[in-house]
Amino acid sequence: MAVDDRDRTSTHTDSGLHARVELSRRRLIGTVGAAGAGGLALGAVGGVAGHAAAQPEPGAGLASVGGTEVPFTGEHQPGITTPMQARGHLIAFDLAPGAGRKEAAALLRRWSATARRLMAGRTDARDSAVALDAGPSSLTVTFGFGHSFFGRTGLAKQRPFALDPLPAFPADRLDARRSDGDLWVQIGADDALVAFDALRALQREAGDTARVRWQMNGFNRSPGATEKPMTTRNLMGQVDGTNNPKESEPDFRKRIFVPAQGTSGGSAGTSGGAADPDWMAGGSYAVVRRIRMLLDDWEKLSLGDQEQVIGRRKSDGAPLTGGSETTEPDLDKVRADGKPVIAANAHARISRPDENGGAAMLRRPFSFHDGYDEDGVPDAGLLFICWQADPRRGFVPVQRKLDRGDALSAFIRHESSGLFAVPGGARSGEYVGQRLLES
Template structure:
């Protein structure tokens, strides 16, 4: 969608909230009580041009405030790379950030409604958040811009919103809580920190530029105001687009190719597995076109893993580390020959190999769309890396997606000795907002 290349006035900002009740402040001067200029400027305007062919670039001077940047406009330079100019639509049948290709940078953040806040405050909050997400995903500035990402394009920014089990009671919407949002069962391998788990509201942010992603994180946290408080927040990353000679399945921090068996949109049953039906069969109706996100912070015990020989690492996974091919031969996309035995009569892919146990055909066809980020939060007091996977998976029903697979893994996955599940959450993610809607409107105004 083409973005208006004008300096945005109060009237334009009010139009941005049309149908949602979200107006912003005055067009000139400072926002009351903040000292920040309230002139809202398209980031693309600062790059010179806007259009389907890409935006032009500027070398911005060291001038304070958004208005100062707008006044200091040198001659346009080269256009944005395709990485910077790529954008994802905010509206649609499904929310962005589910089938969007993996992004280089991600933030996960959960909020709890503030004491005394309820449905009224939640409505106002989701209106503000939706308006801000829409603006930033189009490459425009937030209402009170910090200039963090002022010289960047949208960089495939996505913002995805979800509701936790506890939200419905606090918002007086118990009758609208989906059965699929019942708490996940306990697993024997869990070492969960309650303070970093669950939450009333959840946001996933992804972008191909770290500053664009952080800009969105900061803007949404500020927009929470007095209505909600941060419960936990986690930062992740993936390989940057274009870092490899050809597109490849990403690797995790164990060096393994990760995501080979993900369901593909081209498969006839993809939508049925990942999304709640949009044909009127959704229960509850407000979840039509939505999905359920399971979020797990999985610590990788990298020191122990890296002590294994390459051969032993490959036995644990059941695939070659070099190219992700099954140990029974072929390429990454070759179906493993699970019954194949070696000269010693033993299975080539061991009975407890991760690749065997996690396969859909070993779990009654259970499938989920894995869309994780790696994380590294430094080192603990013993010098052990706080690193691993921010596991995010999507499915139409977690009891038919994540739960049966995790139960199977919990009973005898060879990889379990080298990972630790430290935090967990389950969130109902409604379908995408229509034009003029805010995310969750069909729930909150039901």
């Protein structure tokens, strides 16, 4: 990462993937330490209780939230294994008529320069001014390409097989206007104004090259909001994030990131070739789903019935078979009447990787609340984002099984969907996607 002339005084490794967090001396004075963020990962597609994408630093202090900086450059793009942030924006663009590969490359060059600057906390007169008083606040900006992007830029031969459209799921109620897109951007920050400033900057710089297709806003628990760092809860009140893959696991990178060509771990494409072209090395695939929670129906259930739906205690996220949040459920344990303690259709059972042929994904979503409809029903739920090396082996088999018999399905509705190829991180002097657009 290119470092400006401010005096950097603190660097640490983020859970083994070498994501550095740098604090300026001016922002560090008087603070307690680097702020981590508890993570949110639903539930609706693969484990309603799971650890954050990366674990928070213990003893985070509110005074240091603004000073936390995430590097723009690296093997992987930021915003994948970065600890969950308090605020998030998702936005998809379609290229304007007549815009092609040249215009897309220029746009990604502008976007990357802006993301690099804002993630370092360097705001100036070019920006909306709403973030002038804040530090980087863990800002991350992540870029991805949709299936349609490749045809519109003359790069169809470079489109990965893993980016084939997701299959139709019988329970989906998708709005095409809020699904898919040529380009996708994920923004996260621990300060709402910093996140909004980045959103406005990128939207303005799209100019005549791309137009907004859809945009969604999300939130999560703020760093320092709890007495001690802990797994967050979703809008159903469930502890959410325990069963996420962990970076300490030996196969984490293989499950989440695309390997370089010529290394082990690649998968075959549907047409017999390699699943991933060279430009995807170090990248990942993001499935994005707007999942509405039918909260009025959910909240009519008794506490015991809610716990049966999930298969975990609501108080602490522990499995109904006993122990703590991180205790492995005893799926063979039965009650006195001979029925399993964790029901056959409980979400915690059906979504487990070992119940789905080892399928795994890193879930890193945001909650959303977009008001109430005319009947007073809340439009709220989860902006579900999951990361994997191949969605055909990660998201798809798990969602198919959930669609067939998950007890939680009666209380959620999938309303929009997208799949995006997220290339590896930019090297020093590069822009995101350069290896694709200049190939």
